[in-house]
Amino acid sequence: MGEARSGPTVGQMVLGMRLRDLREKAGVSYAEAARALHVNQTTVRRMEKAEVGLKLPYVEKLLRTYGTREEEITAFLRLAEEANRPGWWHRFRDVLPDWFGLYVSLEGAASRIRAYEPQFVPGLLQTEDYARALLEIGFPGASDQEIDRRVALRTERQGLLTRPEPPHLWAVMDEAALHVNVGGPDVMRAQVDRLIEAVQMPNVTLQVVPFAAGPHPGMGGPFQLFRFKVPELPDIVYAEGLTSAVYLDQRADVAAYLQVMDRMCTQATPVRRTEAFLRDIRKEL
Numbered sequence: 001m002g003e004a005r006s007g008p009t010v011g012q013m014v015l016g017m018r019l020r021d022l023r024e025k026a027g028v029s030y031a032e033a034a035r036a037l038h039v040n041q042t043t044v045r046r047m048e049k050a051e052v053g054l055k056l057p058y059v060e061k062l063l064r065t066y067g068t069r070e071e072e073i074t075a076f077l078r079l080a081e082e083a084n085r086p087g088w089w090h091r092f093r094d095v096l097p098d099w100f101g102l103y104v105s106l107e108g109a110a111s112r113i114r115a116y117e118p119q120f121v122p123g124l125l126q127t128e129d130y131a132r133a134l135l136e137i138g139f140p141g142a143s144d145q146e147i148d149r150r151v152a153l154r155t156e157r158q159g160l161l162t163r164p165e166p167p168h169l170w171a172v173m174d175e176a177a178l179h180v181n182v183g184g185p186d187v188m189r190a191q192v193d194r195l196i197e198a199v200q201m202p203n204v205t206l207q208v209v210p211f212a213a214g215p216h217p218g219m220g221g222p223f224q225l226f227r228f229k230v231p232e233l234p235d236i237v238y239a240e241g242l243t244s245a246v247y248l249d250q251r252a253d254v255a256a257y258l259q260v261m262d263r264m265c266t267q268a269t270p271v272r273r274t275e276a277f278l279r280d281i282r283k284e285l
Contacts, residue, residue, distance in 0.1 A: 008050035008102060010109035010233070011083030015076070016050040017232045019062060023048075026066040036065040054080040092153040095146055099245045103224075103238055106247075108160055112227040114261055115171040116218050119180060121191055122171045124158050125198050125206070130191040131155070133183030161203065170205040172218075172264050178208070178281045185285055192282045199275050207268035208277055216267050217260045225257055 008016075023033055023044075030041040037043065037058055044062075046052045059080050063073045089096060089104040096104070107113065107124075115122050120134060128151060135150045136142070142150075160166060181188060198204045209216060223239040237248040237257045248254060269277050 008105065009083055009085075009087055010105050010228075010230075011079065012050040012054055014230055014232045015054060015059075015080055015083055016048045018076070019059070020048040021232075022063065022066045022068060028066055033062060033065060036061055053084055056080060056084075088156070089153065092149060095149045095153060102247065103245065104157060106226045106236060106238070107157065107224075109228060109230070109233075110167045110226040111229045113167050113169045114225040114227075114258075115169065115222075116224075116261060116264060117171065117173045117177060117222050118219065119174070119222075120177050120182070121195065122169075122173065123154055124161060124169060125171065125195060125204075126154065126158075127187070127191050127194045128155055129187045130182055130194075133187055137182075161201065166203045168203045168205070170207075172207045172209060172261065172268055175208050175210045175281075178278075189282065189285045192278055192285065196275055196278050196282070199278070205271055206274050207265060207271060208274060209264060209268045210277070213267040216264050218264045223257060225254070225261065 023030075030044050033044045034041045039058075043052070043058075047054065047058065047062075056077055060073060060077060063076060068076070087101075087105055087108070089101060093101075113124075115124075120126075121130060123131070126134070131154045132147060132151050135147050135154075139147065139150070161169060178188075178192065182191070195206060199206045221239065221241075223237055226236045226238070228235075234249045234251070235254045235258075237254050239246050239248070239257075248257070
């Protein structure tokens with residue numbers, strides 16, 4: 001069987017979907033594919049869902065079973081080898097929950113990220129001091145070294161906003177997040193300054209839902225929606241709980257979250273007024 005790991009890369013997800021499409025196009029059932037590999041059907045299903053790594057001999061055997069042309073097999077195997085290489089975040093496996101590895105991979109591959117945060121500043125826009133104070137609260141008893149590693153992971157994730165061809169981040173946060181005193185007044189002032197800088201970036205859109213807007217449909221908890229340029233990947237919603245997370249890619253589920261996000265945006269301050277709103281908050285700190 002393929003080797004389990006902390007989380008698939010986006011490349012593995014795409015190739016898994018391509019394997020599924022090739023199998024279906026060839027009219028090969030799960031049982032027939034499994035017999036070709038001398039494994040059970042679960043192994044084939046898990047390969048297609050990127051729940052296990054892409055074992056190259058298995059991939060090659062499946063492609064030949066599906067009648068794939070020789071040059072396409074060669075190209076597919078090269079892509080599979082690249083997709084199996086651990087992402088940069090694997091350096092942080094000591095502090096990276098198994099269920100969060102996929103999130104980092106999706107975040108790095110997305111062309112558009114829409115995020116909602118009710119209580120805190122979105123992770124991609126946090127200052128180092130804010131992130132540290134937040135992580136110290138979230139992981140009581142953690143050593144200084146562990147906190148340093150978690151801060152470094154969050155900081156490195158933020159690099160995607162300034163890389164060539166960065167994704168577009170459209171974040172919505174509740175005003176409450178700007179009044180939660182994380183790390184003290186100095187940390188909060190620096191954090192709001194960072195948000196003011198961020199709204200001036202061409203690939204960042206930030207809105208704040210003010211207290212005056214009242215209740216809104218997203219109050220159930222934070223979530224992120226990822227969109228990709230890769231046509232094989234559908235939009236994916238990530239919703240995090242205390243000790244785990246769910247990833248949703250069914251069209252009806254994604255549409256429900258997208259509708260909630262759009263409704264929140266209409267209740268939030270208009271984009272053109274976000275900077276002024278943040279500057280008013282800054283004066284109060």
